[in-house]
Amino acid sequence: MGEAFTPTTIALAGVPNVGKTTIFNSLTGLNQKIGNYPGVTVDKKTGVFKHEGHALRIVDLPGTYNIFPRSEDERVVFRVLSGLEKNTKVDAILAVVDMSNLERGLFLITQLIDLGYPLAVILNMADQADRQQISLNKNMLERLLGVPVFIAAADKGQGIEEIKSALVRGEFKVGRSVLDHNDLGSEELLLKVAGITNQPNAFRALQVLKFRSKETEHKERLDELAREFEFDADTAQSVETELRYKKVDEIIAKCVKKPLKPIPEISRKLDAVFLHKFWGAFIFAAIMFLLFQSIFTWAEAPMDWIDNGFAFLGHWVENALPSGVLTDLLTEGIIPGLGGIVIFVPQIALLFAFLAILEGTGYMARAVFITDRLMRPFGLNGRSVVPLISGFACAIPGIMATRTISNTKDRLITIFVTPFMSCAARLPVYIILIGLLFPDSDGGIFDSRGLAMFFLYLLGIVAALASAFVMKLFMKTYRNGGLVLELPRYQYPNVKTVLLTVYEKSKTFVFEAGKIILAISIVLWVMASYGPTQQMEAARNSVPQPVEQSEIAEEEYQQKLASAELEASYAGIVGKWIEPVIKPLGYDWKIGIALVCSFAAREVFVSTMATLYSIGDSDEDIESLQDLLKGEKRPDGTPVFTLAMVWSLLIFYAFAMQCMSTVAVVYRETKSIKWPAIQTVYMTVLAYVSAFLTYHFLS
Amino acid sequence: MTADRILLKEVVEILQVDSSEMGRRLGEMGFLPGKSIQLLLKAPFGDPMAFQIDNTVIALRKDEAQSIRVKVNS
Numbered sequence: 001m002g003e004a005f006t007p008t009t010i011a012l013a014g015v016p017n018v019g020k021t022t023i024f025n026s027l028t029g030l031n032q033k034i035g036n037y038p039g040v041t042v043d044k045k046t047g048v049f050k051h052e053g054h055a056l057r058i059v060d061l062p063g064t065y066n067i068f069p070r071s072e073d074e075r076v077v078f079r080v081l082s083g084l085e086k087n088t089k090v091d092a093i094l095a096v097v098d099m100s101n102l103e104r105g106l107f108l109i110t111q112l113i114d115l116g117y118p119l120a121v122i123l124n125m126a127d128q129a130d131r132q133q134i135s136l137n138k139n140m141l142e143r144l145l146g147v148p149v150f151i152a153a154a155d156k157g158q159g160i161e162e163i164k165s166a167l168v169r170g171e172f173k174v175g176r177s178v179l180d181h182n183d184l185g186s187e188e189l190l191l192k193v194a195g196i197t198n199q200p201n202a203f204r205a206l207q208v209l210k211f212r213s214k215e216t217e218h219k220e221r222l223d224e225l226a227r228e229f230e231f232d233a234d235t236a237q238s239v240e241t242e243l244r245y246k247k248v249d250e251i252i253a254k255c256v257k258k259p260l261k262p263i264p265e266i267s268r269k270l271d272a273v274f275l276h277k278f279w280g281a282f283i284f285a286a287i288m289f290l291l292f293q294s295i296f297t298w299a300e301a302p303m304d305w306i307d308n309g310f311a312f313l314g315h316w317v318e319n320a321l322p323s324g325v326l327t328d329l330l331t332e333g334i335i336p337g338l339g340g341i342v343i344f345v346p347q348i349a350l351l352f353a354f355l356a357i358l359e360g361t362g363y364m365a366r367a368v369f370i371t372d373r374l375m376r377p378f379g380l381n382g383r384s385v386v387p388l389i390s391g392f393a394c395a396i397p398g399i400m401a402t403r404t405i406s407n408t409k410d411r412l413i414t415i416f417v418t419p420f421m422s423c424a425a426r427l428p429v430y431i432i433l434i435g436l437l438f439p440d441s442d443g444g445i446f447d448s449r450g451l452a453m454f455f456l457y458l459l460g461i462v463a464a465l466a467s468a469f470v471m472k473l474f475m476k477t478y479r480n481g482g483l484v485l486e487l488p489r490y491q492y493p494n495v496k497t498v499l500l501t502v503y504e505k506s507k508t509f510v511f512e513a514g515k516i517i518l519a520i521s522i523v524l525w526v527m528a529s530y531g532p533t534q535q536m537e538a539a540r541n542s543v544p545q546p547v548e549q550s551e552i553a554e555e556e557y558q559q560k561l562a563s564a565e566l567e568a569s570y571a572g573i574v575g576k577w578i579e580p581v582i583k584p585l586g587y588d589w590k591i592g593i594a595l596v597c598s599f600a601a602r603e604v605f606v607s608t609m610a611t612l613y614s615i616g617d618s619d620e621d622i623e624s625l626q627d628l629l630k631g632e633k634r635p636d637g638t639p640v641f642t643l644a645m646v647w648s649l650l651i652f653y654a655f656a657m658q659c660m661s662t663v664a665v666v667y668r669e670t671k672s673i674k675w676p677a678i679q680t681v682y683m684t685v686l687a688y689v690s691a692f693l694t695y696h697f698l699s
Numbered sequence: 700m701t702a703d704r705i706l707l708k709e710v711v712e713i714l715q716v717d718s719s720e721m722g723r724r725l726g727e728m729g730f731l732p733g734k735s736i737q738l739l740l741k742a743p744f745g746d747p748m749a750f751q752i753d754n755t756v757i758a759l760r761k762d763e764a765q766s767i768r769v770k771v772n773s
Contacts, residue, residue, distance in 0.1 A: 068727065103755075242731065484725065
């Protein structure tokens with residue numbers, strides 16, 4: 001009791017689609033933490049496993065088919081298992097294999113054995129092996145590998161208890177080396193490398209030597225040795241693969257019995273439907289439509305509750321606290337700022353619930369299969385489709401969903417172009433501006449307003465695909481990714497896994513991107529509510545006190561005051577300061593202020609315009625805001641909101657990066673200031689030039 | 700003949716896989732000389748293609764399948 005103990009660290013390893021996540025979740029439950037490995041965007045999932053008074057740290061390694069570092073995922077596995085990851089030292093490995101598909105699983109397992117780690121193997125999906133009448137001699141497999149073997153069907157909770165007790169007892173064994181390192185490289189060379197790199201055995205030395213170009217430490221010394229011994233990494237790699245599969249086949253021949261005629265899997269029949277030449281594409285479109293609907297429509301109600309909840313909280317704080325700067329900061333800066341973060345949670349939660357279900361059923365790989373060819377000319381791949389479609393609702397969950405794209409180049413391009421997809425926040429802006437263009441419904445099936453809206457959505461798609469195409473040409477230095485994609489067996493999704501994914505993604509967004517969003521919203525609040533003292537004072541005095549003592553007069557006075565203050569504030573100063581820049585687009589300083597404030601979120605445009613044109617709060621008053629905007633005149637008496645100017649503004653909003661939350665998420669997902677900076681500049685320049693051209697063509 | 704040109708449902712034996720980086724990757728996924736593969740499905744436009752190997756289905760792009768030389772059993 002109360003004794004200090006050092007938890008041992010166990011790595012959970014396995015090839016993709018073997019139910020590793022289910023096992024990780026049943027071992028650690030909610031005791032999970034998601035971090036990041038340095039230098040890559042791979043989630044580092046660690047959890048604490050508690051059982052019978054013991055506690056162990058479990059690191060869930062990304063699922064990979066081998067330990068050779070090609071993708072980011074594989075690089076993490078390679079680094080952790082070669083002891084190169086300083087903060088993640090592994091004492092033992094728990095490896096998961098699909099019992100009905102031992103070939104690929106054992107390839108990885110035998111590599112893990114050769115690395116020299118104490119190991120225990122879980123043969124998962126035993127029920128599936130049963131169904132296919134695959135029988136296995138467990139004792140024989142244990143003898144051949146020299147490590148303990150457990151049989152489980154983690155989805156059904158079978159075998160988990162046994163694994164838990166085994167973990168507590170520390171049942172891991174160093175297996176019998178599978179490959180002779182003399183077959184893979186000269187012993188003298190490998191021993192020298194082991195000495196230099198401090199690796200405990202020849203096989204680990206070999207891996208570090210093969211992939212020395214990916215690491216910097218000792219690189220020169222290793223290059224020299226490789227030359228001296230005429231060591232060729234590619235050959236060594238091919239030789240290892242061939243020898244290892246031979247060994248794996250031998251092991252399987254000794255302990256696995258398969259039926260002479262393989263039992264056809266249900267998955268084949270399902271694929272005949274889901275990947276049918278015509279119906280396949282139709283089903284895909286239907287599923288994407290449902291996904292789009294869910295993040296667009298189903299999220300609406302909870303988003304309203306959050307919106308109202310934070311508004312209520314703001315009013316309550318306003319009344320409960322004595323008025324002053326601090327209260328204003330709370331009610332106008334921090335609370336709406338927090339609200340602006342939390343409001344995205346329903347969309348993020350719904351999208352990731354959907355994605356976890358699609359991934360869990362095995363459909364996601366099929367979606368990639370269907371769309372891969374279509375996306376390739378644009379420098380994208382099948383995995384880019386879901387992020388892009390999610391972008392119609394909101395770019396933020398879409399960008400977060402790009403983590404499933406293993407190729408760095410394809411992933412960066414997808415992140416880069418997703419904000420062009422016309423998100424839900426653009427909608428209020430479009431509605432009010434299109435309303436200015438076409439005040440009355442013309443009643444036909446092809447309503448002009450509907451057509452204008454459709455055009456703007458189409459424009460977003462075209463901009464995204466065209467930009468992807470251009471970016472592909474500029475990113476020649478990055479390696480193109482292949483496909484080589486396993487189409488896993490169809491399965492029922494695991495509810496616990498789905499819920500945990502939703503919880504983790506929402507939490508990550510709120511706590512990580514949230515910090516940046518909150519900071520920017522406070523800055524924007526300060527800019528919009530403060531200005532040089534004298535100017536602010538002058539602005540306040542310029543508004544005449546109401547003569548009557550009626551409520552309406554008082555309200556009108558407050559609105560005029562707010563408008564005058566905004567004009568004199570720093571935001572107003574910036575608005576006027578950028579007026580020369582935006583004048584060629586047809587905008588005046590008031591729109592300048594709206595553009596500046598829109599950076600908090602695009603829909604802020606509506607409320608800012610409302611304040612500037614001195615009317616009550618947004619939504620209910622859209623009609624009157626439209627009337628006000630229409631009546632707005634320049635000093636020379638011509639209307640401000642002309643056809644050319646409104647289209648120019650619409651085009652600007654379609655292309656410009658006006659969303660600090662997106663910038664924050666791109667920063668988080670690319671781990672560099674470079675990408676969000678390039679993206680913001682690119683989108684803004686594109687928006688500016690297009691708006692300029694639009695204005696001049698139309699006026 | 701290369702694997703991208705076999706018929707739907709046809710079972711063939713792998714003769715050789717290119718010694719390129721792509722070929723090595725395919726090798727690690729089990730595409731090795733002597734193994735049988737079957738073309739199960741093709742995506743719209745005939746690309747990518749899904750092959751059964753051992754007890755797994757793996758989708759390859761056309762150019763990836765091109766790096767696998769096969770022998771048609773007939």
